Structure formats: C-alpha cells, structure tokens
Amino acid sequence: RLSGAEPGGHPDFEPVPPDGRDRVTVPAGFEYEVLIGWGDPVLPDAPPFDFDRQTESAQSRQFGVNNDYCALVPLPGGDRWLMVSNHEYATEPLMYPDWDPAAPSEEHVRTAWAAYGMSVVLVERSSRDGRLRARADGRWNRRITLTTPFELRGPAAGSPRLRTSADPEGRHVLGTMANCSGGTTPWGTVLSGEENVHMAFAYAERVTDPPTREGLRRHGFAEGASPRAWETYDTRFDLGREPNEAHRFGWIVEIDPLRPDSVPVKHTALGRFKHEGANISVAPDGRVVAYMGDDERFEYLYKFVSDERMREGDDRRSREHNKRLLDSGTLYAARFTGDSPAREIDGRGKPPRDGEFDGTGTWIPLAHNDRSFVPGMTGDDVYIFTRRAADLAGATPMDRPEDVQPHPRTGRVYAALTNNDYRGAAGVPGPDEANPRTRNRDGHILELCERGDDPAAERFVWRLMLVCGDPRSPGTYYAGFDKSRVSAISCPDNLAFDEHDNLWIATDAGHRGGLNDGLYVVPLGGPERGRVRRFLTVPTGAECCGPVIGPDFVLVSVQHPGELPEADARDPASHWPDGGDSQPRAAVIAVRRTDGGPLVRRRP
Ligand code: FEO
Ligand code: CA
Ligand code: CA
Ligand code: CA
Helix, strand or coil, X not given: CCCCECCCCCECCCCCCCCCCCCCECCCCEXXXXXXXXXXXXXXXXXXXXXXXXXXXXXXXXXXXXXEEEEEEECCCCCEEEEEEEECCCCHHHHCCCCCCCCCCHHXXXXXXXXXXXXXXXEEECCCCCCEEEECCCCCCEEECCCCEEEEECCCCCCHHHCCCCCCCCCEEECCCCEEEEEECCCCCEEEEECCHHHHCECHHHCCCHHHHHHHHHCCCCCCCCCCCHHHHCHHHECCCCHHHHHHCCCEEEECCCCCCCCCEEEHHHCCCCEXXXXXXXXXXXXXXXXXXXXXXXXXXXXXXXXXXXXCCCCHHHHHHHCCHHHCEEEEEEEEEECCCHHHCCEECCCCCCCCCEEEEEEEEEEECCEECCCCCCHHHHHHCHHHHHHHHCCCCEECEEEEEECCCCCCEEEEECCECCCCCCCCCCCECCECECCECCCEEEEEEEHHHCCCCCEEEEEEEEECECCCCCCCEECCCCHHHCCCECCEEEEEECCCCEEEEEECCCCHHHCCCEEEEEECECCXXXXXXXXXXXXXXXXXXXXXXXXXXXXXXXECCCCCCCCXXXXXXXXXXXXXXXXXXXXXXXXXXXXXXXXXXXXX
16 A cells, blocks of 8 residues: 655645746745856857857757656766756747748758757856856757767667668667657656657658558658648658658667767667657666656556666766666556546546545556567557557556656656547547546646565555545545645646655646746655646746756746747737747756755754
8 A cells, every 4th residue: 555655845835826827937035047048158169149040050059949758867966967958849830930831941851960969058047146057058959859879779679660771780760759748767867758750750641561651640640741841841751752760760869968979869668659758777686777757648658667776976987877777677667546436536636435536557568679569560569559559458548648757756656647538439449447537637646655665566556646636526536645735736747756755746727817837846755745836937828848847947948939729920819938029949947946045954
C-alpha cells in the first residue's frame, strides 16, 4: 500500500487568481524577468535579432523558437549552470511577416530548421544583485538544429529500416525535431523526447512496405504535401523517396552539454513513439531506469532498465561509462489493474466504494537488446514500431501520458495524464480505474510505487493523486484535501520537484475558456497533500513548460505566446514579452522573491 510522504516545507505565497490577459502573473512578493528568448544570442557571433530580416545563418546562432523543456546542469564551483532548452516546433505564421502558406520560401524553411532543436547556454548568478543572467560567451554554448549530425545507438542502430540513401549504414541522422520534454541524468547529460515528428513529412500514401505503412498510419503521418513544404527543399522529408527517414525520428536523444564538440545520440533501446521525455531513477544495485510517456490518446507508459550499473563520480571515465548506460537493457510497457469492481467506475469521476482510484500493475517486457519478447515481432521491429509491440503485449491505453517522473528522494513515480476527450467514445476504450472518466477534458496525476521501492521491479502499486478540473465538481479529486481551499487545475503536462517534497505542475489547456495556462504546486505528503495552489500564469496563447525549481528561483518556459487559432504575424494575439506592437517571442523566465529569499519558507 502507498502511504503518504513525509510533510516538507511549503512555499509561502498567496495563490494568483486565474488570468486571461496578455501577461505573466506572479504572487505578491515575487518578480520575474526574461532570461533568454527567441532570437537572443546563444553564440558570441550571433547578430542582433531582426524580425523583418531573419536568416538561417543568424538563427543558427540565436535561441530557437518555442522552447519547451528546460534543464539546468550545474557547473563545478556553484552559481553557474548550463541551461539546455528544447525548441519544439516553428509557428511560421507568427514568425515571418511575409509567410506564404501556399508556397513557403527556401529561406523561411531553412531558417525554421535552424530554429528547431536545442540550445545550450551558460547561466550564472550575478554577484552584484543575485539575479540569473544568460551569457552568449560561455565556452559550452551550442546550437543543435535540424541539420546537426546525430549518432543512432542501441540494438536497432544499423537496422535496414533505418537506412536511407544519405546514410546506407543506418547510423547517422541529421538533426532532431519536435523536442518536447526531457530529463537531466545523474551523470550530467540531458535527455529530450522527439514527439510530434510526423508533422515534418509528406506523401505517406506513396509508401509500399506494409509494416512501414502501418507504422506511419499509427503515428499520424499525413498523405499529400506537408503544410511546411520541407520536402520541396530536402527530399528526405518525402516519404515516397525516403520511407525510412521517418524511422530516424521519434527517439529519446541524449546530449552532453559539458562537451560542446560531442556528437549527440539517438537511443534506439528506449523505443520509438511520440516521446514526451525521459527521466532517470537509479536502482539499489546501480542499474538506471528511464521512465517515459507516449503523448497521444490511448498510448502507453514505458520504462527502460539498463544492463550496466552507473558509476559514481564525475571523472571522465565514469561519465563516458555512464553515457553508454542507455545502449543496452530491457524495454517495458505498463499494465494497470484496478482493485475496485469495474461497475464502480462510472465514467464521471466518482470514486469507487473503497474511496480511491488505485490498484496494482505490471511492467511487461517487450525486448531485451536484440531479443524480442513479443510474438511475431523481431527486436528491431519492437524498437521501431514500439506502439504495436505494446498493443500485442497488452499494455494499458492511457489518457495521453506527458511527463513521467520519479521523485529524486522517494523514487515514487508521478505521471501526468493530460486529457483524452475521446475516452469512452464509439470504437475506443471506455473508462477504467486508471483512466476513470469518459471524455476526460481535464486530466489526472497518477502516483506509482515500485515493489520494494526498486525502480527495476516488474510489479508496482498505484493510485490517482489528482483528478483535475473544477473543484466544485464531484468528479474531481484533490488527494482528499478540502476542495474549497485549492486552485482549480486542468491539463497537467510538465512536472518538477523541489527539495521539500512538493510537486510542481505546468499546464497545457490551450487557452480554454479564455484562461491562461500556469504553474501550480502541491505538497506530496503531510496534512496538506492535495492542496494545489496556482503559482503563476503565462500570457495569452502560451503554454507553461519546463519548470526548473531552484532553491530561490523558478525557471519557466513560456512557449508559443500568441498562438491562437487564426493568429498570424500581422495581428498576433500576444505582444509578450517586449510589449507595444512587437511580435510575441517564446522565452525562459526566471521568477524570484523581490527580497531574493528562499522559495520555500517555513510558516511561522
Ligand atoms: Fe509537446 Fe506532449 O507535449
Ligand atoms: Ca509543448
Ligand atoms: Ca480502488
Ligand atoms: Ca508537453
């Protein structure tokens, strides 16, 4: 059974009310500033951002667009970090004043390729005022784009299904894209999930190989020309000509920010799907476990357990050993079994008679290195068509798994199931105890405890901690806390922990009801477990992403401000952060107390 965590310190602030205006709101006694945003310099030779004259050359030296995940890797000596940001996707109508959706120009397309990927930026604390600053002159600073060489590693590297005319060996890919969330490893590298990669490709109908066709269909690859016309300027995005190029995206990538000359890696051992991110736990015997979500309706939770053990220490030999840990191991998918009778799951969120949505679960092995455990599928097929392998293995279809994150101290795993408005519709799965609502608009948070507190275990227990939505509704649950005293939360997406056993939750509700997304905090244990409080809100049309919780600061990625239906560059729905009639720019903000004090203060 799951018992409550120990009560920790609670950040002391008055929750902010819901907001719909084009601004960031923070609690009284806090302030924020932009650390870095789209177009700001990442490399010393970056030209100043010029909205009206964007080039591939400039963008490949500047901070990319629509930053989602944000990692802060500490450098020795304290008060200096390498910040790694994911640039998930381009919003061309908001990026280019002369964007022509009918015929995108080559410069627009190439500039977008440079705007995708990741940025590594030195961040340091000013000795003068204690504030964080991003520096373009850090010797580790780096831009990774859609044309940066990556190495495919793990059991499926070199597979015939990964070979293309540009890479007959199936081991080297140009670029990463659709990088959504991620994780920082104990060995100081950063993992990032390639998520909605289907949007880059054209002409799925021209593919003849049946398994490839079926895989493309399952991942939503479209027929006909693509809306961004990338295939016009690089034939690898034309599936009729390079059907296998699709298989070279949709992986977990790993970059070593401390080694700016290192070749980043795509890890085939962690499977291929719409990866949200990956987060590491270390088992008592030293093996490492990566937890992962596949963000689509009715997709699955996964984990990977390494064969090798992590070496302690950050000397070069240990780091190089640890950077190989994700090359070999076992890939699992999760099956959830409720402990209440199915008839008590009414689809409206009313808890069953035992008072909780909870039960037991199994990690089903899909493959160990070259060996498949799924009848009818080879090892390569399991890694490349992982969704199908999990179907055949009997994994539980979930309500869009976003971040799946182990608590660094307790090892308990928290999964954000963001929403699923199709649950219970005709022809798809209905509610179950782990996904208890039909037409789940608001999402839920699942808490999972591995048997024996061993992340490598194959059995677990679980319960829902939050069933999100209007606290006045009987179909919502805030861990049993008094719902008249919580902030309403909907569509949990990214998760983070502070050092005091609070869970921080960033939301992606898509400006529903005219209200902005935000960042919330909830104690995981003690008498206030379930007391959700809204810490900040982001501007109109923005998504709140990538929270990093420091001792006296919070970083938030303000992604795609102004992105509302029908938005274009001439009439953006947001002018954040520069104001006036400026273009909106996605950015990382740093929030702190105005007096510079610690985030978490014990109440007197
Ligand atoms: Fe890019 Fe699953 O959010
Ligand atoms: Ca996002
Ligand atoms: Ca139950
Ligand atoms: Ca996300």
